Amino acid sequence: MTQDGRLIRGERTRTAVLEQALLLATVSGLDGLSLSQVADALGVSKSGLFAHWRSKEALQLAVVDQARTQWTDRVIRPALTAPAGARRLWAVHLSRLAFYEARVLPGGCFFANAHFEFNARPGAVRDRLATEQTDWLTFLTGLATEAVTRGDLRPGTDPAVLAYQVEALGVCAVMQAPVLGPETTYPHARRALLDHLRAVSTDPTILPEQP
């Protein structure tokens, strides 16, 4: 009936291309990525890619979407099982670092790489990355606010500054891990945030003593 074998096949290669492009983009960069590279890695022709995306920029935007989906599935969603408040903020931090440590993407973090690559290059890709970044920080700020209003954290705590700290410790981890080694970098990233959260908690016992 409605199952069109052509559309099914098209959608399958479409997602296959996006997954491959996401991996390669973390290594070569979202712009440094070449279409021949992606096509060869999948055994398809370069011109075949243009049947799915009109231009390289269109593919880049689709890759950003793919990366966001992956981030939501593998970082955010698992952490939402933790109880709301300070523990959920801590869970997001742990979940994110676990995602990095699992080396799901060979080049570390797609968003961190892409932000630094495009931070001075106006265009549609940069604009899209900017909204992703604001969305992410809004999410973190929301968690921090919730932790304060629920009484987990001391009333004077500034949620925006706390969200900034969480983001900073996470980004720095994926930056330093390849150079200084994951076995020291990630523990530092966990230790730093846990110490801070416990220091500003009204009841530190709801958080673990050790990361």
Add this chain to the structure above:
Amino acid sequence: MTQDGRLIRGERTRTAVLEQALLLATVSGLDGLSLSQVADALGVSKSGLFAHWRSKEALQLAVVDQARTQWTDRVIRPALTAPAGARRLWAVHLSRLAFYEARVLPGGCFFANAHFEFNARPGAVRDRLATEQTDWLTFLTGLATEAVTRGDLRPGTDPAVLAYQVEALGVCAVMQAPVLGPETTYPHARRALLDHLRAVSTDPTILPEQP
């Protein structure tokens, strides 16, 4: 006598090229940079660049050197006027953020950009960037250790974790500033570290109350 007009002229264009290349590298990336781009920006011929550097990679390594010199002159040296200990660590943080805020480099931070660009690309450039990163973090850790041994910070403070925090808050600032605006990002970066330093200080009065 010893003043060879050829060498003088060569050295002048050499530094001019490096300065221009450093600026452009923060926008297009250290690898995304093209030699035509650099040559055109200075009104010289592309082939003339090869009289000074045998290959693009040799130029890239020279640009890293140039960036390190600039970082030492404009970030580290000014901060060393602060008294040793916690105040010097704070001064380095302020000096670094001031360097970012001054927008000396149009693309933000050369080293942050380059690290994320090369973190998965083996080669001489990546190796050089890695040593720069370890040197920098060793420097920060040294300052943190000094702050503890001098008694500015509580004895239990882990200098490595503190250095990690300083680096994280700094890197995140230059990443977020173009998107969320410098007028909120940099104050967050300052507020976060100052709060933490005062919290672990034995005598908080040696640090300012407000950033």
Add this chain to the structure above:
DNA sequence: TATATTTACGAACGGTCGGTCGTTTTATAG
């Protein structure tokens, strides 16, 4: 003056880039 040496250039090279076009294959619909 004659001779090196350094700086800088223009022209050209092979290779890769993003992108276009016409065609073939595959599957649905009438």
Add this chain to the structure above:
DNA sequence: CTATAAAACGACCGACCGTTCGTAAATATA
């Protein structure tokens, strides 16, 4: 079976890439 539409391909394009080479000008040394 025929017509149609999507998917995928090979061949090709102009532009730009890093690089090489031969050469000319400027500046040193002898």
